[in-house]
Amino acid sequence: QKEVEQDPGPLSVPEGAIVSLNCTYSNSAFQYFMWYRQYSRKGPELLMYTYSSGNKEDGRFTAQVDKSSKYISLFIRDSQPSDSATYLCAMRISNTDKLIFGTGTRLQVFP
Amino acid sequence: ETGVTQTPRHLVMGMTNKKSLKCEQHLGHNAMYWYKQSAKKPLELMFVYNFKEQTENNSVPSRFSPECPNSSHLFLHLHTLQPEDSALYLCASSQGRNLDYEQYFGPGTRLTVT
Numbered sequence: 001q002k003e004v005e006q007d008p009g010p011l012s013v014p015e016g017a018i019v020s021l022n023c024t025y026s027n028s029a030f031q032y033f034m035w036y037r038q039y040s041r042k043g044p045e046l047l048m049y050t051y052s053s054g055n056k057e058d059g060r061f062t063a064q065v066d067k068s069s070k071y072i073s074l075f076i077r078d079s080q081p082s083d084s085a086t087y088l089c090a091m092r093i094s095n096t097d098k099l100i101f102g103t104g105t106r107l108q109v110f111p
Numbered sequence: 112e113t114g115v116t117q118t119p120r121h122l123v124m125g126m127t128n129k130k131s132l133k134c135e136q137h138l139g140h141n142a143m144y145w146y147k148q149s150a151k152k153p154l155e156l157m158f159v160y161n162f163k164e165q166t167e168n169n170s171v172p173s174r175f176s177p178e179c180p181n182s183s184h185l186f187l188h189l190h191t192l193q194p195e196d197s198a199l200y201l202c203a204s205s206q207g208r209n210l211d212y213e214q215y216f217g218p219g220t221r222l223t224v225t
Contacts, residue, residue: 002153004153008151041218042218042219043113043115043201043203043216043217043218043219044154044201044216045113045215045216046213046214049213088153088154090154097142097159097205097208097209097212097214098156098167099154099156099214100153101153101154102153103151103152103153104153
């Protein structure tokens with residue numbers, strides 16, 4: 001079983017839609033959770049970083065962590081064509097900077 | 112741009128060739144990382160350097176040989192690679208190995224082994 005599971009997509013939505021991206025994980029020791037965005041021909045860039053269970057909001061983006069279910073989500077409100085990219089979840093345990101990534105979900109937002 | 116550059120951006124090499132990938136960061140960071148990104152697979156951490164010292168080798172085959180001459184430069188020397196080594200190789204840097212330091216990624220080198 002993979003440590004982190006993420007649906008590869010592609011997920012195709014119209015502009016303005018609410019997008020939900022998800023990851024599940026098996027290691028209950030994971031404490032830090034991240035979402036990265038990767039545009040074509042670019043490296044990943046950090047989008048959201050959360051530590052505890054609950055929600056964290058940044059503009060149109062909301063990261064949600066449910067440690068009891070070992071499930072994390074990224075919501076994108078009012079999606080734009082410029083949001084078209086691959087979204088990677090990543091997580092790590094305490095006392096290490098070693099990131100464990102999901103495979104990434106490819107998102108396409110069409111006008 | 113993130114402040115992390117990688118050259119070349121694309122590389123095609125035969126299995127008997129020797130080549131090197133270069134990474135340079137202009138952010139004053141002390142930690143540098145090599146990752147491998149294969150299609151439909153998660154990013155895999157390969158090597159970590161902190162203050163020029165290798166602090167992690169994630170069971171990478173010896174045909175991949177990293178070198179970190181200073182905190183700003185990181186190389187990945189390649190020899191006798193296999194076709195399954197074809198992937199996007201990403202370099203990243205961070206201020207240090209502290210938990211709160213973000214890793215900044217370069218654009219990657221797309222490697223094809225024929």
